[in-house]
Amino acid sequence: MNLDVVFNVFVILAGFCVGSFLNVCIYRLPKGKSAIFPRSFCPKCNTPIKWYDNIPLLSYIILKCRCRNCREKISLRYPIVELVTGVLFLGLYLQVGLSWIFAKYIFFFSILVLVSFIDIEYHAIPAYLCVAGIVIGLAFSLPASFYLFKNGVFDLSKFPVVAALKGLLFGLGFTYLFKLFGDVFIDFYLTLRKKDSIEGERESLGLGDVDFMGMVGVFLGMKGVVLTFFLAPFFAIIYSIFALIFKKSHLIPYLPYLSLAALVAFFWGNTILQLVLGI
Numbered sequence: 001m002n003l004d005v006v007f008n009v010f011v012i013l014a015g016f017c018v019g020s021f022l023n024v025c026i027y028r029l030p031k032g033k034s035a036i037f038p039r040s041f042c043p044k045c046n047t048p049i050k051w052y053d054n055i056p057l058l059s060y061i062i063l064k065c066r067c068r069n070c071r072e073k074i075s076l077r078y079p080i081v082e083l084v085t086g087v088l089f090l091g092l093y094l095q096v097g098l099s100w101i102f103a104k105y106i107f108f109f110s111i112l113v114l115v116s117f118i119d120i121e122y123h124a125i126p127a128y129l130c131v132a133g134i135v136i137g138l139a140f141s142l143p144a145s146f147y148l149f150k151n152g153v154f155d156l157s158k159f160p161v162v163a164a165l166k167g168l169l170f171g172l173g174f175t176y177l178f179k180l181f182g183d184v185f186i187d188f189y190l191t192l193r194k195k196d197s198i199e200g201e202r203e204s205l206g207l208g209d210v211d212f213m214g215m216v217g218v219f220l221g222m223k224g225v226v227l228t229f230f231l232a233p234f235f236a237i238i239y240s241i242f243a244l245i246f247k248k249s250h251l252i253p254y255l256p257y258l259s260l261a262a263l264v265a266f267f268w269g270n271t272i273l274q275l276v277l278g279i
């Protein structure tokens with residue numbers, strides 16, 4: 001068999017397994033519980049889940065999406081997260097191969113999946129998740145910077161860690177500035193309409209969104225921040241039209257759109273910039 005195919009299959013299976021772990025994190029971290037202990041159990045009947053019922057994707061199909069013990073329906077989120085993570089890992093592998101970059105962006109992609117699905121379920125994320133992302137991103141930029149320094153390069157602009165720090169400050173500052181403007185605009189609108197809030201919301205962007213964009217800056221740089229920031233509303237609008245047609249709730253968390261936009265910026269950012277600047 002072709003070795004490329006073997007590697008592709010291996011990477012996507014690894015992605016499914018990481019997705020399975022992310023599912024546990026999505027369920028437990030917002031509740032302040034450990035992601036590692038105790039082992040997985042059914043949230044309805046508390047029966048520990050046997051290893052053969054815990055195989056990513058496969059178990060969901062074999063069990064016909066129900067708990068083996070109490071027949072409680074298993075959330076569709078489980079196979080979706082596993083599938084999405086697997087596909088993202090494969091996409092990343094096809095883009096950069098097995099490399100240092102691959103290891104670095106596995107963390108980034110995993111955090112994107114994590115915050116998106118926590119935000120969908122809880123409408124808020126633990127603040128430490130994006131901070132952890134920022135620290136991991138900076139840590140990955142250190143060895144190459146240290147290597148340059150050791151080899152007598154003292155031009156700071158060439159250091160990956162400097163680029164990451166610039167991205168961080170830009171992501172935080174840029175988004176915070178838009179948040180300030182947005183909040184003033186919303187205040188103005190609420191005073192004008194003599195309302196207290198728009199469907200319970202008073203803020204344009206939350207501080208969680210600001211942290212998130214800081215993390216995007218560390219991993220994707222300043223260009224990535226701008227692209228992510230301006231692409232996300234397009235995805236939100238597409239969902240809004242869908243919600244309008246199918247009469248679903250309009251109050252939708254924003255981090256999934258920012259995550260989607262960050263992924264598009266990672267895979268197709270240069271193409272998009274060329275297209276936009278070319279016109």
Ligand SMILES: [Zn+2]
Nearest residue numbers: 042045067070
């Ligand atoms: Zn059960």
